[in-house]
Amino acid sequence: MPNARKTIRLTAYHFFQMGKFLLPLCALLAAGSAAVVARIFIRQCEQRAPVSFQSILVQPAFFALFYAAYAMLFAGLLLYFFRYVNGTKSVYALRALPLGAGGVFWSILLSMLAAVLLLWVVQFLSVYAGYGVYRLAAALYQSPGGEPGMSRLGVVAALPEAQWAPPENELYLAFVRTPLLQLFYPRHPFFWLLAAAAVLLPVISGAYLTISFYGRRWGAVIPSGVAWSCMFVCLWALHRVGRWAMEDLVIAVFALLFLAMSMGYMLMVAHKLCRSSNLG
């Protein structure tokens, strides 16, 4: 049996094992996003103030949801794999497969990547789900025959105007004009790189920390901390598009460069440590 196929099988195993916390996390995120949109929309209606979908997306609740899910996933990945490399009953059978250290390493990396990618897609789709709620509510508030201020669902809300249709390209505008959402629809090389880094950083730093901690190398938190700090600087840069001074641009570019270098270093060291360990 080729080693690659075994690696893929182990990766799939990890992914579904992680699914025990990953899937509820994704479901919670999507439901939370839709709930936040609906709540803000109805509250604005009650205040007789029209609100655009873009205004809803810049609410702190939306940002908190996104970053909390991101952090929870990273913590979950670390915990799962730390338990795995330290040995549990359920994985002894898999560990016994003649896989080699490289196979174990790639299975960790690929399953983490799949988990982050899944969360990324759910984050992306939760915006769509929120927009669906917004669009539906906006349609209900202007349904023919409906009393102003009273939707057919019975939600009491005062309408500022009878006709209240979001513009045709509102979802597109929400993506391109909301700082955080530029990670999901990047239109500039800087944001393409940043989006790639946002997907890869939890994966690489997660694998690196897991394998380093397995060998009791606690100093691994330093390169990982540097990389995450650079990521936060780049995320700060997300909010300053078009309003940058030259020094802001230099800081952001250097942060991205350091981030890439840190990730490269962590990937290299993790691979080396894994080979010299008894994980395989």
Add this chain to the structure above:
Amino acid sequence: MKGRTKAWLRILAAALAVIVCSGIGLFLQRNREGLFFAAQKGDASVLERISVAGVLGDDFHSVSFASHGTAFTHKMRRQVLFAEGPAHHSVSYYYEPLPGTEVEREQSVSSDAAVGNPDGSFSPLEQSVLLETAGQFLLCLSDTQTSIGYYPYRLKTQVVYQKRLTVQYPVLEGEKAGVPHILDLPAGSVLSDAARSGFRNIVRLGERWYAITPTDAFCRGTGGIYDLTEQLGLPDWSDHQPPVTERENLYPIDLEDGSNEIVSIEACGELLAVFIRSNGVLKMHIVNPQTWRMERVVELPGWEQVPTYESFHVQGGYAVLTGRQDEDTLPDGTAEQALLCDVINLREGAVVERVRDRLPAPGGDRLQTAADALYADDTLYLLFYAGVATRAEEARQQRRYPYLIAYSGGRRVFECAVDSGQREDARARTPQMRDYQELRLQKEDD
């Protein structure tokens, strides 16, 4: 185990498909801004002969648009991280008592300054000042003064300000320091803070920057045009007061004891237009910068009651000068305004069309500065910014939009607004209001 691998691969494929399909769906929405000519009044056929173009955007996203007849096309522009604006310079005056003039000096204490308290309030701060009173002041062209009182450069002019004035200088350790302040300056003086920002007193022609010496009724001597290209290349911060330098006055203008007031300078293609008010009458001198000779002078009657014009646009051999004049006072206390507009044929040096009209107020909004003007086929097109009448709203929520007016034979024949999704930004309080920029009018066959 095999089934699990297949399921994992399917999930991955579905995730990638979602990302790709959604990206395509969003990309297809990029050019659906819904631009249209709204509230059309009059003969819309004039739209067939011109194109209204510009950019609608904010820091994150912008589209460029252009009209073709009554329809619009638009295109998403590349996102930029670092938006650098066009080079801009202003010119103001550095002044000092004319050498040889008697100067009265007096030490005093001023309580004009204030110091901030931790609770946000301000307490008056007594400051030692030096008061210098003189009857004649030497004027030097310069850029805006730094906070410690130094100028980037000082270029001596042949203009003298002849009025008894008292200048207050802050004093620090026995020396003059900081920004001086004139105590008894007449309203509208070229030395005032309002004039300091510079109303069209510097212009770029090719790679060179030319500045005029703006003057008022108290100015004496000879005004003119100076080449400031080298001075503008100097660093705008200095730790010492630079020496006063001299340059050739390229186009000397005799001020005739203050009866000639130099108002502004404009670029007219490869020529320069210098506006001079002679005994109250506005005149436009068309000057060739190759020879520094006046080629034509155009007299512009009707601008006597207007302090200055608002906009000047040149296109297709015609210059369009617009301004406004207060007329009746409206119930809300604001003044109803009349539009003044002269179209000048630059080749003949003559006014070919003159418009005097009451400015419309579309939907209660006010017309602001003219963004562009075009005279073509005996029709004058003026493209204004229109905006909310009140200033109560936050600046970023103030919507302004293009408003086009066409005149033929001095009569208004057509008017309309350009509308788009920007209206939704204002109505639904989108975090950042998009703005129209780089508005321009072009002949459709250009």
